[in-house]
Amino acid sequence: MSKAADDQRSDGELVAAINAGDWTAFEVLYFRHRDWAYRLAWRFSGDEADAQDVVQEVFVYLARKFPGLQLTAGLTTLLYPAVKHTAITLRKKRQRMVGGGELGDLEMGGVGDKGTEGDGELREQLREVMRGLSEEHREVVLMRFVDEMSLDEIAAALGVPTGTVKSRLHHAVKGLRADSRVRRWFEV
Amino acid sequence: MDWNDENLPERVREELKGMYTPRGSFSAGRDERILRAAMSHIAPALAGIGSQRREWRIRRWGMSGAVAAAVAVVVGGFWYVEWGHEAKGENYVRTGDVRDAFYLARELKAGKAMGAQWDVEGNGVVDERAVKALAMAAVRISDAEGGAR
Numbered sequence: 001m002s003k004a005a006d007d008q009r010s011d012g013e014l015v016a017a018i019n020a021g022d023w024t025a026f027e028v029l030y031f032r033h034r035d036w037a038y039r040l041a042w043r044f045s046g047d048e049a050d051a052q053d054v055v056q057e058v059f060v061y062l063a064r065k066f067p068g069l070q071l072t073a074g075l076t077t078l079l080y081p082a083v084k085h086t087a088i089t090l091r092k093k094r095q096r097m098v099g100g101g102e103l104g105d106l107e108m109g110g111v112g113d114k115g116t117e118g119d120g121e122l123r124e125q126l127r128e129v130m131r132g133l134s135e136e137h138r139e140v141v142l143m144r145f146v147d148e149m150s151l152d153e154i155a156a157a158l159g160v161p162t163g164t165v166k167s168r169l170h171h172a173v174k175g176l177r178a179d180s181r182v183r184r185w186f187e188v
Numbered sequence: 189m190d191w192n193d194e195n196l197p198e199r200v201r202e203e204l205k206g207m208y209t210p211r212g213s214f215s216a217g218r219d220e221r222i223l224r225a226a227m228s229h230i231a232p233a234l235a236g237i238g239s240q241r242r243e244w245r246i247r248r249w250g251m252s253g254a255v256a257a258a259v260a261v262v263v264g265g266f267w268y269v270e271w272g273h274e275a276k277g278e279n280y281v282r283t284g285d286v287r288d289a290f291y292l293a294r295e296l297k298a299g300k301a302m303g304a305q306w307d308v309e310g311n312g313v314v315d316e317r318a319v320k321a322l323a324m325a326a327v328r329i330s331d332a333e334g335g336a337r
Contacts, residue, residue: 023230030223039209048212055214056222063226122203130204144194145201146208169194176196185200 011075019067044087054086073156080157125181137172288322
């Protein structure tokens with residue numbers, strides 16, 4: 001894995017290498033994007049084991065595209081819809097098995113309660129505020145600040161214009177900043 | 189300070205990342221299974237087996253598609269070795285598939301002397317050529333079983 005971390009080639013160069021027969025480049029792509037895919041899958045599925053299964057399905061899905069895949073944007077743009085769709089499908093299946101009702105809040109899935117340790121007070125307040133955002137606004141906030149995707153990458157992944165992403169992000173951040181529960185965290 | 193409407197303070201960003209980061213992680217075994225599953229699709233595809241829609245250009249390699257696939261498998265085999273996959277040593281039982289090529293590649297890289305049963309080419313030598321021969325045989329087996337799923 002350390003060799004994958006040291007590889008400086010872009011996603012496009014790695015894809016080209018795989019198309020040319022260098023299978024080891026796929027390993028680099030996998031380790032470069034695995035944790036992002038896992039985090040995203042967990043966000044939509046709400047279950048760590050399911051999220052790992054999603055990662056496997058998505059990278060097998062990616063492997064099936066070779067040879068011949070042409071990458072016009074970052075790999076996250078290509079994989080985002082696949083991760084989201086697969087994770088939601090798994091979650092629906094699990095809910096049907098346990099006799100659950102409607103899918104409800106897809107973005108949260110209770111995952112905000114199960115993340116890594118942090119500032120208890122801020123986290124509790126932030127969790128409440130995030131739940132109050134619309135699904136569209138919450139999604140762009142998480143893609144921007146948790147997944148660290150660029151505005152263009154977010155737009156391509158969601159299939160909307162970059163201007164729409166900027167608008168959603170603007171309103172979401174403005175809403176966060178104006179919320180009395182977290183406003184002080186925006187002040188120096 | 190006025191935060192711009194498209195940015196968040198660092199502390200808020202860090203808390204969001206913490207909230208939406210799972211505590212679990214991938215084991216090496218899980219990574220291995222995922223990559224093996226992915227490779228089972230790539231290796232036959234790279235050989236141009238099983239799909240008339242895929243055009244595999246190998247002129248720059250100057251060799252047949254089957255050999256190109258074998259080289260891809262050998263490269264993958266040395267990658268497999270780098271993972272430190274536990275050797276099954278004297279208890280390894282040949283499977284008749286690509287795992288034999290991986291196993292032999294790993295043992296040769298570790299400098300181990302291999303027995304006559306690995307002299308698949310019948311030339312009295314067990315070296316990288318035997319690895320390639322095993323890989324090519326695995327590709328042919330994969331083709332017989334239907335190639336890429």
